[in-house]
Amino acid sequence: MRFNLLSSFAAGVLIATAICGGVYFSSDHGSSKKTDKTVESKTQTAAQPSESEMKNKLASAGYVVQTKAEYDKHIADAKTASQKSASSNDKSNKVIYRVVFKVTDGMTSIDVGKLLVKAKIIDDAFKFSKDVENKGIENNLRPGTYEVDSEMSYNQVISTIFKP
Structure with missing residues (x-):
């Protein structure tokens, strides 16, 4: 930028600021606001119902x-x-889940446990498989169709599916 252009811009900003300041200080807008507020507050208190x-x-x-x-x-x-x-x-509003499922050749106790978890009969398929193995009846799983529900006890579910 050239020096003349910069000084002209600065002079324009100074003149605009002086004009705005003069208008602001010469107007009497501060005292009119105070009187408006008092008039408004008097009318509001009189108009409020009991x-x-x-x-x-x-x-x-x-x-x-x-x-x-x-x-x-x-x-x-x-x-x-x-x-x-x-x-x-x-x-009276207890939900009972009932499932009918088919055991096929090659299914294991963990597969049955996963089906029962999906049907909301038991909570943990791995625990189910371990319990079946601990009872020593994992070889008693036979192909067929079985029906169990959530009202049955845990041991009743196992004994229904793994019959000797």
Whole structure:
């Protein structure tokens, strides 16, 4: 940049700043805001309805108006009722999984365990296989169709599939 061009730019910025500053300090915008606020606050306080008027307006519009203590009591009662109904429904809403599967030649106890895990009858296929081996009945797995459900005990599931 040339020196003349740079000094012209600086002079333009200085003149613009001086004009903006003069306009800012010459206007009386600060005192008008204060008077507007006081006028607004006076009109707002006069226009606010009383507590009983607000409750009546809300009730007529279909809202339920209650104190915090009433609300807390209502919530506590609802929790107690839901806990009672949940405890009574736990026994009647128990989900029972039933599976019918086919054992083919070449399947092992770990394969059967994986099928039972997918059917949500047992939790761990490897543990199932180890339990079968510990009982010494891993050779009793025969091809066929078997039916088990989640209501059966762990040992009943094993004895149903691995018959001697």
